[in-house]
Amino acid sequence: MTHLYLIRHGEAYSNIELDGSGTVPGPRGDKGLTPRGRAQAERLRDRLARTGEIRADALLASTLARAWQTAAIVAPALGLPIIPDDDLHEMRAGDEVDGMSERELLERYTIPDYRATPYARIAPDGENWGEFILRVGTMLDRVTRDYPDKTVVLVTHGGVIDASIIIFFQVHTLRVPPFALYTHNTSITEWELEQSGGFHEHDRTAGQARWRLVHYNDDHHIRDMPYDAEPTPHSAAEAMEDENS
C-alpha cells in the first residue's frame, strides 16, 4: 500500500503580509517562515519524533523557502534526506513578477478572479488554474509510480493539497470547484492507495487501485497555539490572491 502524507509549510511572511508590504513569494521572493511558522514546524517535528506515526521511505519538498525551511526542521524526526522537487511548488505567479513588491504587482498587473476566469494568469509566464492542476496531477502520478508500496512525505503548499483532493476525487480540473479548503500551516493530509477488495468476488472493481483520503488537515500538534490569521476559506486560487494582495 502506498501512503502519501502532504504537509503544508509553516506560517510564512507571505501568509501575514497582506497589507501590500510583502513580495510575490516565488523562488526569488519567498521570505520564508515567520518565528511562529518555525515554532509550528518544531511542534510537528516533536510530534512525529514522539509518536513515530509516519514511517517514511522518502521526504520530498518544494524548493520555495517556506516549504524548504519547514522540511529542514521536520526532517530529523523522519531521519531522511530532503529531495528537492520543483513540482511541489504553489501555483506559479510567473518569473516576471517573482519577488516584486505586492504594491507594484497590484499597480501593474490584474489579479484574476480564478472562479470567474480560470484560464487567466497574472503574468504571461505564470500558470493558470488548469496548468497548475495538471502539473500537480502529473507530479502525483510520477511520485506514485516512483515509490510503489512506499510511504512518501511531501512538504508543500495549500494549493497543492487542494489539488490532491480535486485530482483523486476526479473533480472538474479546468474550473475552480465550488467549495473551499482551509489547510492549516504544518497540518498533515494523508492518502493511501489501496487495492480494492471489491464487494463481491465478481466485483469488477476488485483488484483495482483506489485512493482513500485518510485524514485532512490534521493539526492537533498546534491546536493550542495562537493562530492569528483569520481562518478564511482557502484554495490555490485564493492563496494566490491572498499571497499576492
Added chain:
Amino acid sequence: MRGDKGLTPRGVAQVERLRNRLLTIGELASDVVLASTLARAWQTAEILAPVWDSPITPDDDLHELRPGASDGLPVEVARERYSIADFAEWAYRPKSPGGENWGQFVLRVGTMLDRVTRDYAGKTVVLITSGGVIHVTFLAFFAMHTLIPPHAWFATENASITTWEQRPWRNQQAIWTLLRYNDTSHLRDL
C-alpha cells in the same frame, strides 16, 4: 432498522474518549445536536449527551444507506441471497428489495443537508451519524457526480469528527469549506 446490534465495548470506549475530549476542550460548542436513530448512532449520542446543554433530536434522514429486505440477516446469508454483483452497477440497484440504491441514498442525504442548513442558518450543528452519510457530505459539497460512487474513497473511523463550515465568500454566494476530515486525535493510543 432491525439489524443494528449497537456498539461493541470498544465502540463505547471510543465514544467515551470523544466525550472526554469534547468536555475537556469545549471545542464543539453546539446549538443543535441531531442523531440518527439507528442503534449504533443513537447509543453514541447518548454517551455524548453530557457534552451539550441542548437535547438530542432524532432524525431518520441521518441513517446509513438503507439495505432493504436484507436488514437483520446475517451478512453472509444476505450476500448469498441478494448478491450485489458490481459496485459500478450498485448505483442503480438496492442492496436488497425495498432498500435504497446509491442515487437515492445520496439524494436523501443531500436533501437532509439542505434542510438542516436552512433550518439552522448561522448555527453550529452536530450530526451523529454513519460513515456513508459523512462520505456523501463530500459528494454534496464538492458538487461531485451523485449517481456513481466516487473514484477515491474514504477511511472514516468510528467516533471521528469531520467539520464543514459554510460562510459567505467575498461577494459570492456562501460556499462550503472542509475544515477537518476524520479527526481521531482522541483515539490515537486506543
